Amino acid sequence: MSTYFPARALVDLTAIRSNVRALAGHAAPSLDRTAQVMAVVKADAYGHGLLPSARAAVQGGATWLGTAQIAEALALRAGGVTGRILTWLYAPGAPLGDLLDADVDVSVAAPWALDEVVAAARERNRVARVHVKVDTGLGRNGLTLDALPAFLTGAVAAQSAGLVEIVGIWSHLAFADDPVHPTVLAQADVFDAAVRLAEQAGAHLEVRHLANSAATLTNPRMHYDLVRPGLAVYGLSPVPDLAGPTELGLRPAMTLEAQLATVKAVPAGTGVSYAHAYTTPADTVLGVVPLGYADGIPRHASGGPAAATGPTGAPVRVGAGPTARTLRVAGRVCMDQFVLDLGPGAQEQAGDRVVLFGDGADGGPTAQDWADAAQTISYEITTRLGDRVPRVYLGED
Numbered sequence: 544m545s546t547y548f549p550a551r552a553l554v555d556l557t558a559i560r561s562n563v564r565a566l567a568g569h570a571a572p573s574l575d576r577t578a579q580v581m582a583v584v585k586a587d588a589y590g591h592g593l594l595p596s597a598r599a600a601v602q603g604g605a606t607w608l609g610t611a612q613i614a615e616a617l618a619l620r621a622g623g624v625t626g627r628i629l630t631w632l633y634a635p636g637a638p639l640g641d642l643l644d645a646d647v648d649v650s651v652a653a654p655w656a657l658d659e660v661v662a663a664a665r666e667r668n669r670v671a672r673v674h675v676k677v678d679t680g681l682g683r684n685g686l687t688l689d690a691l692p693a694f695l696t697g698a699v700a701a702q703s704a705g706l707v708e709i710v711g712i713w714s715h716l717a718f719a720d721d722p723v724h725p726t727v728l729a730q731a732d733v734f735d736a737a738v739r740l741a742e743q744a745g746a747h748l749e750v751r752h753l754a755n756s757a758a759t760l761t762n763p764r765m766h767y768d769l770v771r772p773g774l775a776v777y778g779l780s781p782v783p784d785l786a787g788p789t790e791l792g793l794r795p796a797m798t799l800e801a802q803l804a805t806v807k808a809v810p811a812g813t814g815v816s817y818a819h820a821y822t823t824p825a826d827t828v829l830g831v832v833p834l835g836y837a838d839g840i841p842r843h844a845s846g847g848p849a850a851a852t853g854p855t856g857a858p859v860r861v862g863a864g865p866t867a868r869t870l871r872v873a874g875r876v877c878m879d880q881f882v883l884d885l886g887p888g889a890q891e892q893a894g895d896r897v898v899l900f901g902d903g904a905d906g907g908p909t910a911q912d913w914a915d916a917a918q919t920i921s922y923e924i925t926t927r928l929g930d931r932v933p934r935v936y937l938g939e940d
């Protein structure tokens with residue numbers, strides 16, 4: 544069986560290590576307290592590859608790892624990752640006993656979840672380490688402040704029975720990317736009230752945590768005992784309107800590159816790709832890039848008709864060194880491929896490397912540029928990158 548593929552995502556583990564170090568620096572400001580770092584590695588580490596990314600994050604100083612899915616947490620343990628892991632998203636009937644056997648902390652966001660955790664603890668003869676999820680204003684998962692006292696009565700009873708240990712109170716922000724938005728402080732106030740309720744009820748909290756990447760980077764008030772950055776671990780800015788990666792001390796870890804599959808001369812007026820959304824304005828050379836929406840290349844990054852400035856799709860770096868240039872996707876992104884108008888007299892050949900996005904250091908495009916072109920966020924650009932695109936790791940230990 545061949546694993547051949549004419550494109551690949553290079554993942555620089557050195558960047559992940561250094562990003563986590565930078566985040567740990569943010570989490571240890573000149574306040575009286577130092578927050579630990581939980582690197583969030585859900586969704587295959589935002590498309591970067593679960594285990595290599597998790598190991599690099601730990602090497603960079605993350606003392607916790609966070610996953611949305613139970614299977615992701617168990618995969619970390621199966622891969623030999625030690626240290627604290629928290630997982631948080633599941634429905635009734637989830638394999639919670641397996642989590643307890645694997646010494647994974649579990650979020651509890653509803654009364655039924657506590658019942659199932661308690662049953663699993665009894666069945667496996669283990670003490671479940673639970674983090675109580677509070678909805679402080681995101682309006683998503685978690686217990687409202689109103690529901691908390693009754694819930695805590697049950698949780699503390701289970702703790703007294705030796706079945707659970709309430710180790711954390713946690714919540715998630717709705718407007719973390721807008722640090723001065725009034726809801727941010729309002730959520731922190733509700734969070735503080737939830738912490739007080741838990742402590743009064745008899746919980747001995749190890750960690751209180753509220754901050755994602757944006758709050759970690761912009762808002763020390765939100766740090767508490769543990770911060771939970773995801774996107775920033777991979778070097779992308781969670782606040783692109785406020786600051787780019789360099790200003791935040793981050794470096795994008797992923798470079799998505801492909802080899803041109805076909806290069807050919809065509810006359811002016813050639814319709815390019817489905818529905819001829821782009822037509823060549825002059826005699827030119829087309830290059831076919833073997834990546835498409837099946838690989839997570841957004842179809843919204845397609846390039847419309849040639850404007851005065853040329854095609855209008857997402858940017859792609861062609862060539863290297865002083866002759867490098869940034870072109871734009873010409874015409875529709877297809878399932879497996881898209882086309883570039885390389886320009887009249889272009890010297891590229893089939894097999895030559897093009898870069899869809901990388902760290903931007905050479906002036907080339909970034910995942911943020913692709914997000915802008917597709918009217919989405921950089922999170923979606925890397926997490927959607929398809930399974931069939933090989934990940935190649937650089938900077939491995």
Ligand SMILES: *Cc1c(COP(=O)(O)O)cnc(C)c1O
Nearest residue numbers: 583715755756757771772773774
């Ligand atoms: C995804 C997620 C994070 C990380 O968010 P970023 O914006 O990527 O830093 C933190 N906490 C929770 C609950 C999440 O779902």
